[in-house]
Structures are given as C-alpha cells and as structure tokens.
Amino acid sequence: MDNNETRPISKGDQAMLNTDFSIDWRGRPCKPNKHGGMRAAVFVLGIQAFEIMAIGAVGNNLITYVFNEMHFPLSKSANIVTNFIGTIFLLSLLGGFLSDSYLGSFWTMLIFGFIELSGFILLAVQAHLPQLRPSQCNMITDDNCIEAKGFKATIFFIALYLVALGSGCLKPNMIAHGADQFSKDDAKQANKLSTYFNSAYFSFCVGELIALTVLVWFQTHVGMDVGFAISAIVMGMGLISLTSGLFFYRNKPPQGSILTPILQVFVAAISKRKQVCPSNAETMCRNQNHAVSVDGSLNIDFRHSDKFRFLDKASLRVEQQNGNNNEKESPWKLCSVKQVEQVKVILSVIPIFACTIVFNTVLAQLQTFSVQQGSSMNTHLTKSFTIPPASLQAIPYLILIILVPIYELFGIPLARRITKNKHGITPLQRIGVGLFTVTFSMVAAALIENKRKNMFLSSNKIISIFWITPQFLIFGISEMFTAVGLIEFFYMQSLQGRMQSFLTGMTYCSYSFGFFLSSLLVSLVNKLTSSNSRNGGWLSDNDLNKDRLDLFYWLLAVLSLVNFFNYLFWSRWYSKSPSNSSTNDVVVPVV
Structure with missing residues (x-):
C-alpha cells in the first residue's frame, strides 16, 4: 500500500x-420511527426507580437487621453493611465490562436483575423462618447474646451477596441503556438526552425517598421479613418494566x-x-x-x-x-x-476519582453509625407515631429533589454570567465545592453526638432524633455538587461508543472504595485506640453511650479537609493539559 x-x-x-449504530432485539438495524426515544427510555426509568427502591430499603436499614436479628456486634455490623454496599459498587465495573464487551446492556440487566431478585427472596425467607436466625435477645442488655454462625450465617451472606452481584451489574447499564435510546444523529433526539438524564436522576431520588420512608416503615413496624418481601415484589415490578420495552429498545451491539x-x-x-x-x-x-x-x-x-x-x-x-x-x-x-x-484519559482521571473516596466514606457513616445514633434518641414524632432512624437518610434526597431544579433554573444562569463558562461552574469546580462542604457534615455529627451523650450521662435525658438532621442536610447539599459533578465529569471523558457502561461503572467504584475504607478505618481505629485505653476502643462497645463515636466523626472531618486540599492539587494538575490538535473530523484508527 x-x-x-x-x-x-x-x-x-x-x-x-x-458509534450510533444500533440494533433491535432480533439483531436487525433499528428504525427511527419505531425504536428509541423517550418512549423506550421510560421503561428504563421504570426499572431504575424500582431497583433503587428495592436495594435502598435493604441497604440503608440493613444495620438494624444485622445488629438486632443476626446479633453481630455493632462495629462488625457496620463493617458488614459497608462491605456489602462497597461490593455492589465495585461489581459495577464487572457489569459495565460484560455489557460493553459481550452481552449488551439489555441482556446484562435482565440476567443480573433476576439474580438480585433471588437474593431478595432468600433474605425474606430467612427473616421469616425462626430456624434460620439466632434466638431472640437484646444485644445491648444481654451479655449472652450469640451472633449468627454456621448454616444461618451462610444463608444470610449468600442472600446478601446475590443482591450485591445483581445490583452491582445493573447500575452502570441502566443509565447507559437509557441514554442509548437517543440517536446522536437525530438533532431532536439528541436535544432530549439532557432531559433523560434529569429524569433519570429524579427517578433515582424518588426511588430512594420511597425506600427510606414507606419501605423502611414496613421493616420497622411490620417486620423485616415483610420489608424484604416488599423489596422482592418491587424488584419484580422493575423487571416487568424492563422487559415491556423489549420491542422499542435501541441496543448497542457488544464490540469484544x-x-x-x-x-x-x-x-x-x-x-x-x-x-x-x-x-x-x-x-x-x-x-x-x-x-x-x-x-x-x-x-x-x-x-x-x-x-x-x-x-x-x-x-x-x-x-x-x-x-x-x-x-x-x-x-x-x-x-x-x-x-x-x-x-491517557483513563490514567488522567484516576486521581480525580480517588479524591472522592473519602467523600463516600462519610456517606458510609450516615448509613451505619448515624442510624444507630438515631436509635439512641427520642424517635417519637407524636405519642403514637415514631420515626424509623433509617428514614432520616431520606433528607439528602428530599433536599436534592428541591435543590437540583433550583440550581438548574437559577444557579447555573447566575454562574454563567459570573464565570462566562457554558457549564456555569465546571464539573471539577462542582466536585471541589462538594468535597469542601462535606467536612461540615462530620463536624455537625461530632458536635451533636457529643451533646447527645453528655445529656444522657449527666441527666439521663434523651434528646430528639431531629438533632441529627443537620449532618444529613449538609451532606445532601455536598452530594448535589460532588456526585452529580463526578457523573458529568466522567460523561464528558467517555470514549465514544466503546466504554460507556464501563466508565459509568467507574463512577460507582468511588462509592465502593469509600465504603471499604470505612470498614478499614473502623477496624484500624478500634485497634489503635484499644491498645492505649483501658476502656476499649472508640467503637468497641455495642452501646454508643460507652463508645466515642464523636471522636471518630472528628477524625473523618479532618480527613475530609485534608482530602479537599489534596483534590485542589490534582484538579489543578488535570487542568494543565496542553493540546497540539483538536478538530471534529473523523479519522480511521490504525489498530
């Protein structure tokens, strides 16, 4: 040649x-007037809302079941929960890889959706049958309370990690498959893509909100077995929504x-x-x-x-x-x-990705110790109605549902006039604001925990559960910047038509490492503080009135602040990216 x-x-x-080439369920080229568009994306939004509703109800209140029903010690219960949620997000890489390389997003969601459903069913069966759980006892007052072991523990962990495998492989594909329904060659559909992303984030928040209020209420007041069964039913409804759109989907063929x-x-x-x-x-x-x-x-x-x-x-x-x-x-x-x-793009974004890990370690505390913190407070709203402590985690999502539209309608236009940037503030700036703000969530948590404990020990007074609202409120504001900014950042770096699901999975990996870091910190803090104290480690007791959770929160506040300055360095390094050439013309890669 x-x-x-x-x-x-x-x-x-x-x-x-x-990169916009798509096929229908039979493998034939898609027809613009029959496949794709918001009509097809609605079915994907359905499974996203139902799946997050099902997994949110389990994950956010799991520590209550592990501690009260399976009788694992408090620090071990927290680690079981953080390891479970961390595994979900880590497995999102597997889901993205299988989708982009071999199965395609639809079949990946369908296969692992049924795996997740089987996990919910097994959890419900175990929670319902007494012979599959340890004998009833109070972990705080009964010193002879025995944790689940042997066959009972095996059934529990099999069920838990079936849920993790299914949910992890679903997560990156739901957003990617929904976005694939909009042709980039069709101007009208391409303009609707941003509407889809807004709708997807809204469905996520609504699903979490229902999970943390309605479904958690059933778990608390009716029974965990009923709560897990409802999660299974909701997941089944999600799979029905997914399969109902089979004839309308635009599917990206896997490329090896x-x-x-x-x-x-x-x-x-x-x-x-x-x-x-x-x-x-x-x-x-x-x-x-x-x-x-x-x-x-x-x-x-x-x-x-x-x-x-x-x-x-x-x-x-x-x-x-x-x-x-x-x-x-x-x-x-x-x-x-x-x-x-x-x-090079993949290598360049790794430091940015790593700087969000501590942020998600803070999130892990809101789903574990903050729930137990609320359990030690007065949960009565009225004489006859109590608030499930896990429901307080709905506050960030309630805040997001309110703040995101306000930010889109007023915040971004104002920022555009100030910064002269079409994004208002760049995704990197948005992440930085969130990483700085989350520090104050842990400061608030430490101050309130200190107040709660002193009030109880000095006058035997139990303060209202609403005192811990600020830590959830501040975190909700910081998540609006960090989480959304991270998704936007990775979307802008995505490699056309090649690794969309995989790169979406990378955003979830930050959550995974954050929860794993939380487990490591709890174990490390207990080990270091117990060796220098006669009273045991900061988190070694099953009673928060004897633990030093406030000091652990202060430690996380310091780590968050140090992480913010670390992020400033790496975001500045990433922004310094000289370019020798940049056009929009197409070139045939020589591979």
Missing part, C-alpha cells in the same frame, strides 16, 4: 466510526473485550521504550497514514496530551529491517494515536 493512501476501513473501524486495546497500548509502549517520541501528534499521525484533507491538513478527532508521554511510543511505526514498511504490524506492536490518547 502506498504511503499516501489510507487503508480500507475494516468492520471494527466501521463500528468505531459509526474493551480491556484488550488498553493492554495493547502498554505492551506496545514497553516494547518500544528505547524509541524517541515525536514532538507533536501531527508527526505521529502522518507516520500512520492518517487521512489527509484536500488542503493537506490531517483529520484528527482527539486532543493530544503531553501527560504520560511514554505511552506515545506505542503509536510509533518502527522501520522494518527488510525495508517493507508497508507491511501491517500487529496491534500489540503498533497502536493508533487515538487509542493511546484514550488510555
């Missing part, structure tokens, strides 16, 4: 170029392993580590016979970053010893420049 010619476009290249192109870049770069990189992207593209426009300029559809320059060696064409430079090289020896830049 002559050096001035571009090579023929292969089927793999066609798939990468035509998404990890292989990433590995190829590293292998090719290492094999040519002694080569010298060209100074700009244009030189590398000419070496790869990229398409040339009529005016002689190159058609390049990426930004060349000076970060991780050693990876640029993967796109260098090395002269063959036999003199035949036109011979096609192995993709493990020569990668496209665009392929290299995509790997």
